[in-house]
Amino acid sequence: MAREGSLRRSTSVLTRARRLGRKILRGLEGDSRSQQLRDEVLFWRHWFSTQGSFWPEDYKERLDPNLPIQDHVGRYVDRLTTNPVSILDVGAGPLTKLGKVHASKEIMITATDLLATEYDQVLRDFGIQPLVRTVFGDAENLSIQFGDYSFDIVHGQNCIDHTASPLKAIQQMLSVTKHDGFVVLYHAENEGKTESYKQLHKWDFTCEKGHFVIRGPGPGGDSVDATDALAAVGSVECSLDDGAVLVAIRKHQQRLSSTNC
Ligand SMILES: C[S@@+](CC[C@H](N)C(=O)[O-])C[C@H]1O[C@@H](n2cnc3c(N)ncnc32)[C@H](O)[C@@H]1O
Structure with a gap:
């Protein structure tokens, strides 16, 4: 009886210890992404305080109203027949x-970022008036915020590999793209690996035999052929451009419903 009682007690201690362990682990996981996001804000605070850190040209360019649109996006603006062209910049x-x-x-740019509110504070602290104010937007939940078929081009540079789920983010980017419009992604190849999977760098993007491949999260993560995964929604072009992975996904044209008449 005494043995049974002490067994029950030790089992419940074990169960409580396991629960506590799981809670701590969940807390740590949650904290780690929020800590990584806090680090991102610190990075930008430093970037403003040094007027661009190692990239002073970049600092000037982002505040230049006459800067031509970069070729990796401009070439898709050229391929559209519309004018003006609306562009959503995700993770801007x-x-x-x-x-x-x-x-x-x-061109009409809407800029969004998960950390827009925090960035507003940084801009205020440094007295900067942006040419385009970044508004809050979660790459993984664009459709509910902007509505489907809203932009001619949806662009993401060096940010979709910072999301918790890149494939979900890209599917959302495609949702808010108009029929026949483009999602354009421009990322350093295998950035996760280059950055040793530290901070928000958990994913690797690359092109293999012309297909866009996503690997992760972290080392030894699964690999997804995104060209195949997205084929029902758009046709994917993937190319390597001086260390960057350029992906353009043209959303399929609207299918006309067939009728008998
Ligand atoms: C390295 S910065 C790149 C910013 C900009 N695109 C550029 O090229 O300079 C990555 C950005 O992705 C943003 N980000 C990460 N996850 C996001 C998400 N789920 N939705 C929107 N932005 C996100 C971060 O807040 C950060 O501002």
Whole structure:
């Protein structure tokens, strides 16, 4: 009886210890992503305090109203027949990197980021008026915020591999893209590996035999052929461009419903 009682007690101690362990682990996991996001804000605070840190040209360019739109996006602006062209820049940071002018078309940029509120405080602290104010937006929940079929081009640079689920983010980017419009992704190849999977760098993007491949999270993570995974929604072009992975996904045209008449 005494043995049974002490067995019950030790089992319940073990159960409580296991529960506590799981709770701590969940807490640590939660904390680690929120800590990584806090570190991202610190990075930008440093970037403003040093006017661009190692990238002073980048600092000037982001505040230049006459900067031409970068070629990796401009070439898709050219391929559209519309004018003006609406662009959603996802994970834009505090100052979108996108150039503000195109040779023949008017471009209208909406910039979003998960940390927009925190970036607003940083901008205030440094007295910076952005050319395009970044508004809050979660790459993994764009559809509910912006509505489907809202933008001609949806762009993400050096940020979709910082999300918790890149494939979900890309699917959301495609949802808010108009039929025949483009999702354009521009990321350093295998950034997770380069950064030893530290901070928000958990995913590797690459092109293999022309297919866009996502690996992760972390070392030894699963690999997904995103070209195949997204084929029902759009056709994916993947190329390597001087150490960067350039992915353009053209959303399929609207299918006309077939009728008998
Ligand atoms: C390295 S910065 C890149 C900023 C900018 N695109 C550039 O090229 O300078 C990555 C950005 O992704 C943002 N980010 C991470 N997860 C996100 C998410 N789920 N939704 C929106 N932005 C996210 C971070 O807040 C951060 O501003």
